[in-house]
Amino acid sequence: xxxxEAIAILEAEAHYSKAHQLKEVIRTARASDFMSEVLIEDxxxxxxxxxxxNAQVIRTASVFGIKAVIFVRGKLASRQMIDLxxxxxxxxxxxxxxxxxxxxxxxSHGIRxxxxxxxxxxxx
Amino acid sequence: xxxxxxxxxxxxxxxxxxxxMKKDVITVGPGDTMTMLNEAMSKHRxxxxxxxxxxxxxxxxxxxxxxxxxxxxxxxxxVKDWMVKEPQCLFSDQPLIHAIKRFDxxxxxxxPVLDRxxxxxxxxxxNGDIILGTLRKLExxxxxxxxxxxxxxxxxxxxxxxxxxxxxxxxxxxxxxxxAGNASTTMKKNLxxxxxxxxxxxxxxxxxxxxxxxxxxxxxGGTMTFNIDSEKIRIVAKDSGPGIENIELAMQEGYTTAEPxxxxxxxxxxxxxxxxKKCSDFMDIQSTPVTGTTVTIEIIIGADNEA
Numbered sequence: 001x002x003x004x005e006a007i008a009i010l011e012a013e014a015h016y017s018k019a020h021q022l023k024e025v026i027r028t029a030r031a032s033d034f035m036s037e038v039l040i041e042d043x044x045x046x047x048x049x050x051x052x053x054n055a056q057v058i059r060t061a062s063v064f065g066i067k068a069v070i071f072v073r074g075k076l077a078s079r080q081m082i083d084l085x086x087x088x089x090x091x092x093x094x095x096x097x098x099x100x101x102x103x104x105x106x107x108s109h110g111i112r113x114x115x116x117x118x119x120x121x122x123x124x
Numbered sequence: 125x126x127x128x129x130x131x132x133x134x135x136x137x138x139x140x141x142x143x144x145m146k147k148d149v150i151t152v153g154p155g156d157t158m159t160m161l162n163e164a165m166s167k168h169r170x171x172x173x174x175x176x177x178x179x180x181x182x183x184x185x186x187x188x189x190x191x192x193x194x195x196x197x198x199x200x201x202x203v204k205d206w207m208v209k210e211p212q213c214l215f216s217d218q219p220l221i222h223a224i225k226r227f228d229x230x231x232x233x234x235x236p237v238l239d240r241x242x243x244x245x246x247x248x249x250x251n252g253d254i255i256l257g258t259l260r261k262l263e264x265x266x267x268x269x270x271x272x273x274x275x276x277x278x279x280x281x282x283x284x285x286x287x288x289x290x291x292x293x294x295x296x297x298x299x300x301x302x303x304a305g306n307a308s309t310t311m312k313k314n315l316x317x318x319x320x321x322x323x324x325x326x327x328x329x330x331x332x333x334x335x336x337x338x339x340x341x342x343x344x345g346g347t348m349t350f351n352i353d354s355e356k357i358r359i360v361a362k363d364s365g366p367g368i369e370n371i372e373l374a375m376q377e378g379y380t381t382a383e384p385x386x387x388x389x390x391x392x393x394x395x396x397x398x399x400x401k402k403c404s405d406f407m408d409i410q411s412t413p414v415t416g417t418t419v420t421i422e423i424i425i426g427a428d429n430e431a
Contacts, residue, residue, distance in 0.1 A: 014219060019133040036337075036395040039330055040377075040402065052390045056337075059305035060390075063312065063329040065322075076240070079217065080302070086138070088309055 001026060001109060003068055003091060006047065009105050012070060012095040015077050016085040024067055028114045031103050035060040045114040049102055051075065055084055062088035072099045133221075135261045141223050142216035144257025145237045145247035151176040152185065154204035158193050161203055165190060172234045174245055175207045181236055181245045183207035215240040216247065220254060227251055290318075290352040296336060296363075298345035301389060305340075307348050308333040318352065324425055328357050331403040331421050334396040335361040341386050342366075343416065356405075357423045365416040371409050375401065 004022040007014055014022075030045035032038050033052040038045075038060060047068045050057055053075040061069050068091035071077060077085070077092055085092035095102055151174050152161055165173065165187065172186035185207040193206050214223050214235045226235065237247040292314065294307035312329040320328075332348070339346050339361060346363030368374050369381075375397050382392025401407050406422035 013222070014137070015217070016219075017137050019137060022137075033390055034393050035390040036334070036393040036399070039334065040395045040399045044326075050390075054389060055302055056305060056390055059309055059333065062309050063305070063326075063333040065326055082217065 001111070003047075005109070006068075006070075006106060006111070007093060009109055010070065010093075010095040010097055010102055012093040014091065014093040015082045017068075017091040017093070018089075021067065021089075021091050026067065026111065029103070029106055029111050030066075030114050031099055038066075039064055041114060043114045047111075049099060049106075051099055053077065053081075055081055058084045058088055058090050058092065061090045067091060068093065070095060070102065072097060072102050132258065132262065135258055135265070136221040136224065137219050139220040139257060139261055140216065141214050141218050141220060141237055141249060142247065143261070144220055144223075144253045145216070145249040146253060147247045149174060149236075149245065149248045151245070152203050153177065154182050154202065154207065156203045158190070158198070158201050158203060158206060161185060162190060162194075171250075172248075174211075174236045174248060175203055176245060179244055181211070181213070181238065183209045184211040184234075184236060186233060211236060213238050214249065220257065223249060224254060227254075288353055291349060292352075293347055293349045295347055296339045296345050296361075298340060298343050298363075300340060305333055305336055308336050311350055314350075315352075315357070320357075320425060324357070324423060327403040328359070328423050331400045331423065332359055332361075334400045334403075335359065335419050335421065337391055338396050338419075339363050341382065341391060346416065352425075354425070356425055359419075359421040359423075361417075361419040361421070363416045363418075365413065367413040367415070368409065368411040368417055371411060374409075 002022065003024050003026055006026060026046035028045045029047045029049060030038055031049040033050055035056055038048065044065050046066070047070060048061055048066045049070045049072055051072050053071050057069055058081060071094045074096045075094060077094060082092060097105065150164060150168055150170060152164065154175050154177050161173065164170070172184060174181055175183040175185055185203055189206045189208070193201065212226070212230060212232065212235060214226065214237050216237050216239055223235065234248055234250045236245055237249055238244065239246045292311065296307060297303065308329055311332055312325055315325045315328060336348060343363035343365060346361065349360045351358040373379050377398045378394040380392050380394035386392035400419070400421060404421045405424045408420040409417065411417040
């Protein structure tokens with residue numbers, strides 16, 4: 001799907017996005033409140049869902065090359081965070097859904113986890 | 125190819141309601157008479173006026189309400205009897221595209237704009253304001269375009285010397301979590317301008333960011349120096365203490381001495397140093413309690429055709 005569809009599915013409010021970014025194809029997602037865990041992964045998710053709401057989430061996304069950050073549970077981005085997202089060119093949006101529900105909605109529309117293959121091979 | 129239309133759509137996402145709204149708003153009180161409103165509206169050529177009670181928005185009254193009053197005979201009556209109560213509002217930090225959607229959905233002539241946190245009226249926005257705001261921004265972007273044409277992407281090819289070594293330094297403040305990572309994201313942009321391959325930029329940015337976060341979280345600050353030549357990027361992160369007690373232990377995944385506040389902010393999982401090692405081609409840590417810690421990281425740039 002494209003990012004715009006994900007925004008619609010999550011009924012999210014985009015705080016920052018450019019037209020061309022909304023048309024970016026997204027396939028994978030990661031949900032975590034631990035930025036250092038996100039950063040050590042080999043593969044880069046297209047979007048990051050998190051309940052953590054601070055400037056480091058946006059910097060992590062920028063450094064790692066994640067296209068969009070979604071704050072769940074109605075967390076509001078501060079003005080500084082929105083400015084940072086503009087500066088770092090990271091799409092920033094908020095949804096009222098919980099982390100669990102947001103992930104479930106996206107998964108049911110075909111968005112998969114980045115580490116899914118690895119997880120599969122570990123389980124029998 | 126990006127068309128002019130894409131550019132406009134992009135601006136609508138980029139601009140906030142507050143960038144286009146009118147900020148000096150003429151308001152009336154609920155206890156004002158309709159005659160006063162009539163005079164204010166014709167004097168300032170207004171089509172709608174927010175009604176303010178104390179510092180809260182009590183309603184909105186528009187020219188159609190005024191006409192209804194006139195049609196009913198224009199007898200003495202108060203604004204509060206004719207205004208629309210609890211009007212639909214926009215927040216000043218919402219993207220302009222959101223405002224356009226609301227105009228389209230509700231077919232209103234105007235929206236009062238509130239500050240999200242305080243709930244106070246900060247402006248008013250009409251369709252005309254949106255068009256004006258967009259045009260202003262387009263003009264501004266057009267003027268900036270020429271400046272942006274400049275890119276240093278052929279820096280190493282354009283500059284002639286036997287050896288080029290570009291050195292960039294940043295001062296890192298300890299415990300300043302809000303600005304932590306700024307040096308690394310700035311360097312990421314610098315490397316892009318220098319035309320370094322994306323994969324190399326990514327590894328450099330991650331290693332640098334982890335080192336920078338460590339410095340902010342655990343030390344009282346220091347410096348980060350990036351040396352770039354045609355072969356490699358070398359990062360030297362030097363702080364003034366307290367030093368790492370057991371480097372071998374610190375290099376293990378999951379080992380951490382982080383305090384709870386660090387973990388609450390999403391860091392301190394004991395992944396930082398291992399991740400730096402993973403992203404770099406060379407890594408060295410020197411640490412004593414007296415001199416502090418110096419982390420040296422090298423990332424080989426490699427030739428363009430080697431990917």
